[in-house]
Amino acid sequence: MRPTPVPAPVAPPLPGAVLCDLDGVLRLWxxxxxxxxxxxxxxPEGTLAGAAFRPERLTPAITGLSPDTDWRTAVTGDLAAVWGAERARALTDAWSAQRGRVDGEVLRLLxxxxxxxxxxxxxxxxTRLEEDLVALELADxxxxxxxxxxxxxxxxxxAVYHAAAETAGVPPARCLFVxxxxxxxExxxxxxxxxxxxxxAAGLRGALGGLVL
Structure with a gap:
């Protein structure tokens, strides 16, 4: 009696687009x-982050309700109310001068x-993102x-995920989100x-599978 042939495993189809986060993946701080x-x-440690990233300050800035310049001005004002105007301006100026750095290995994979x-x-x-991408040579x-x-x-x-898939021109089911x-x-x-x-980057390479050499 011949053994029943075992079908060869079928590799999953490659993604039709890669949707990738910027901060913490391609750009590091x-x-x-x-x-x-x-x-x-x-x-004290946590002073700047506490002022900049509390929801009532950050959410309007990242949803376009207030431009980046207004966000930073508001953060400076909040800090000045506690720590004085001179120190607040010096701190936010130093923070605003930062652009982060590009992870070269992730860039090569993408x-x-x-x-x-x-x-x-x-x-x-x-709204400063486009300026940052130019400064980091990531615009193209x-x-x-x-x-x-x-x-x-x-x-x-x-809405973000659907907009990203539409921008890529690929159905969500064929998108790899990083x-x-x-x-x-989730x-x-x-x-x-x-x-x-x-x-x-090593884990990302594995997730990209046949999309990279």
Missing amino acids: DAPSMSALDRAHGL TDVRRRVPVVLVTNAT AVDAVVNSARLGAAKPDA DDGEANV AAVRQGMTGHHYAN
Whole structure:
């Protein structure tokens, strides 16, 4: 009696687009940190982040309700009310001068991917994003950008994922979504995408599979 043939495993289809977060994936903010800036200006660690990232300040900035310049001015005012105008201006000027740095390994992976499928940056950012991308020489490094401040919605809002898939010209089911925020990845999966919770470039390479050499 002949053995029953075992069908060969079928490889899943490659993604039709890669939707990639910016901060914490392609752009890193490792030096100097906000806490280091606090210390340099004689303030408790967490002072700047607490002023800049509390929801009533950050949410309008990343959903386009207020421009980046207004956000930074408001943060300066909040700091000045407690720590004095001179110190507040010096701290926010030092913070605003930062652009972060590009992770070269991630950039090389995404450049390789672009030879096969579109790569779209999907990021919660302010109206300064375009200026930052030019300064970091990333303006032409991807096929398109979905900026929450221009869209009027921020991750994990479902509207962001649908806008990103539409921008890529690919159905959500054929999109690979990459983000260092677990909640953002989970939201993408709920929209029918394949999600990758980013930890490092090696893990990203594995998630990209046949899209990279």
